[in-house]
Amino acid sequence: MPGPYPSETRFQIKEGTSFTELVENREAVLLDLDNLHYYTLNGTAIEIWRWMRGGEAATLGQVISNLHGAFRLPEADFGRVEQEVSRFLGELEQNGLLRLSEGSRPEQGGAARGAGDRPYVPPQLKLASSLSRVTLSGSSTIATAAISSTGG
Amino acid sequence: MEEREGPDAIMRALTFSLAGVPLEIRTPSRRLQELFAGYFAAYAPRLGEGEKEPPPLLDEEERRGAVGSKEEDSSIDQRVRLDLFRVDRLPEISDLLPQGERKIAQTGILSLWQGLSSTIEEWVFLSEGAAFRVEGAAGRITGWIAPAALALPQILANTMTLLPLLLLLRLKGRYHLHAAAVLSPKGARWLICGPPRAGKSTLTTALGLSGWRPIADDGLFLSAHRGVPFLEAFRKSFHLDRRLWERWPKLAEIRQGPASLERILVDGLSHFGTAELARSGWSGIDGILLPRISGERQSQLASIEPSRVLLTLAQESVYFPLCPPHPQRQWTLLTELVRQARGYTLSAGEDLLDDPGRIAHLLEA
Numbered sequence: 001m002p003g004p005y006p007s008e009t010r011f012q013i014k015e016g017t018s019f020t021e022l023v024e025n026r027e028a029v030l031l032d033l034d035n036l037h038y039y040t041l042n043g044t045a046i047e048i049w050r051w052m053r054g055g056e057a058a059t060l061g062q063v064i065s066n067l068h069g070a071f072r073l074p075e076a077d078f079g080r081v082e083q084e085v086s087r088f089l090g091e092l093e094q095n096g097l098l099r100l101s102e103g104s105r106p107e108q109g110g111a112a113r114g115a116g117d118r119p120y121v122p123p124q125l126k127l128a129s130s131l132s133r134v135t136l137s138g139s140s141t142i143a144t145a146a147i148s149s150t151g152g
Numbered sequence: 153m154e155e156r157e158g159p160d161a162i163m164r165a166l167t168f169s170l171a172g173v174p175l176e177i178r179t180p181s182r183r184l185q186e187l188f189a190g191y192f193a194a195y196a197p198r199l200g201e202g203e204k205e206p207p208p209l210l211d212e213e214e215r216r217g218a219v220g221s222k223e224e225d226s227s228i229d230q231r232v233r234l235d236l237f238r239v240d241r242l243p244e245i246s247d248l249l250p251q252g253e254r255k256i257a258q259t260g261i262l263s264l265w266q267g268l269s270s271t272i273e274e275w276v277f278l279s280e281g282a283a284f285r286v287e288g289a290a291g292r293i294t295g296w297i298a299p300a301a302l303a304l305p306q307i308l309a310n311t312m313t314l315l316p317l318l319l320l321l322r323l324k325g326r327y328h329l330h331a332a333a334v335l336s337p338k339g340a341r342w343l344i345c346g347p348p349r350a351g352k353s354t355l356t357t358a359l360g361l362s363g364w365r366p367i368a369d370d371g372l373f374l375s376a377h378r379g380v381p382f383l384e385a386f387r388k389s390f391h392l393d394r395r396l397w398e399r400w401p402k403l404a405e406i407r408q409g410p411a412s413l414e415r416i417l418v419d420g421l422s423h424f425g426t427a428e429l430a431r432s433g434w435s436g437i438d439g440i441l442l443p444r445i446s447g448e449r450q451s452q453l454a455s456i457e458p459s460r461v462l463l464t465l466a467q468e469s470v471y472f473p474l475c476p477p478h479p480q481r482q483w484t485l486l487t488e489l490v491r492q493a494r495g496y497t498l499s500a501g502e503d504l505l506d507d508p509g510r511i512a513h514l515l516e517a
Binding site for chain 1: 256257258259262264315457458459460462463466467470471472473474479480483484487490491
């Protein structure tokens with residue numbers, strides 16, 4: 001697993017991914033259009049992906065800062081949250097959804113929107129499945145069974 | 153005595169429109185004409201004179217000249233043509249894909265092969281009874297039908313021929329979804345999606361017997377219409393498990409068609425009075441049901457995350473990974489559908505077989 005990352009590490013999300021929020025702020029899916037791997041994101045992961053995609057956060061430090069602003073996290077949680085986010089970014093990188101970008105000078109992130117009453121939960125990326133296999137669905141399975149049973 | 157077709161046999165053409173795509177099925181075989189006229193009866197195909205039989209196998213240069221290259225895809229028309237020939241012996245795959253091939257899918261003895269030509273998109277479907285070559289840019293399928301396939305007419309139509317046709321329709325932006333569609337008495341639109349033997353036809357019929365309006369029991373076409381997902385029923389016979397007649401006395405009112413293995417074909421749309429309704433497409437879905445036969449006593453309905461619904465819809469979309477950029481377009485349409493609807497799993501128990509009205513009660517509750 002890549003990471004942990006220094007807080008000034010810059011990231012760039014992969015072009016060629018389809019990101020869709022299915023339930024606002026709660027559930028989103030990512031489809032890697034190159035390999036058709038299909039991932040789900042929870043609420044915190046959705047925020048992070050949106051910030052990185054929209055240029056509101058390009059470094060680990062900016063993501064952490066945005067999270068603290070959005071979720072009003074107490075200072076005591078900084079270390080734990082940084083570990084959790086670093087692990088999440090590592091999972092994204094490991095799955096090819098994120099790469100370290102050139103240059104180490106962090107840019108200014110944007111101001112993150114508040115998360116309202118939503119509690120912070122550790123960001124989570126789940127590989128749900130791969131859709132890269134060609135399936136011949138439908139009655140084909142019946143058909144082949146039939147042909148076999150008639151001896152061709 | 154079987155009719156035979158010689159080289160001078162007259163091609164006859166069945167013409168109709170499927171999911172908005174003009175389709176022409178040409179064959180000199182009267183038996184195949186009758187088979188496909190029956191299979192696509194809901195589309196009221198017209199039978200007319202076709203051209204004299206073209207040479208079914210062209211060499212690479214001839215084909216390029218005849219059908220255009222990949223780069224010319226944007227200029228091709230929407231028409232799809234299916235030419236079918238009865239043969240005693242199927243052509244070799246090396247004749248069908250002379251520039252080489254790779255196998256990309258296999259189910260039982262039916263396999264799908266992609267040609268390695270750099271200029272022409274083409275695929276071949278092979279089984280012991282039939283071979284079909286799909287030429288993407290030309291919008292043309294050529295099928296060679298041997299006696300083994302003719303012996304299984306429903307499977308020849310519903311699988312061997314349908315699968316190549318669905319691939320060509322995909323290139324026209326019509327994406328097949330392996331799902332049933334039913335309207336509730338209050339007008340809510342439901343999809344029932346799942347793999348073969350998940351219970352789609354059984355549930356669709358149970359709902360039909362309970363006052364719901366079935367539009368399709370097995371397949372839909374998904375396309376983009378003015379930027380939004382648009383669904384159309386694939387109007388064909390319902391395939392019902394013959395054992396249902398022993399459990400549901402109301403089924404005695406449905407006129408039985410031919411049997412295909414353990415299934416009996418019935419004209420579900422006519423019986424439920426939804427043939428006209430099924431002619432129109434629609435946008436928007438209220439509920440998506442993912443059933444599975446549990447074998448338990450009681451059925452269970454449970455809501456599930458949209459991401460699981462979306463995954464199932466994509467998995468039940470034949471050829472999902474094929475022919476970029478269609479996976480991305482199809483994905484966008486599927487995600488829009490899922491965002492509109494509530495998703496449920498149904499663990500279908502014995503109680504549904506005891507009382508076909510049970511599923512309607514569960515969904516209405």
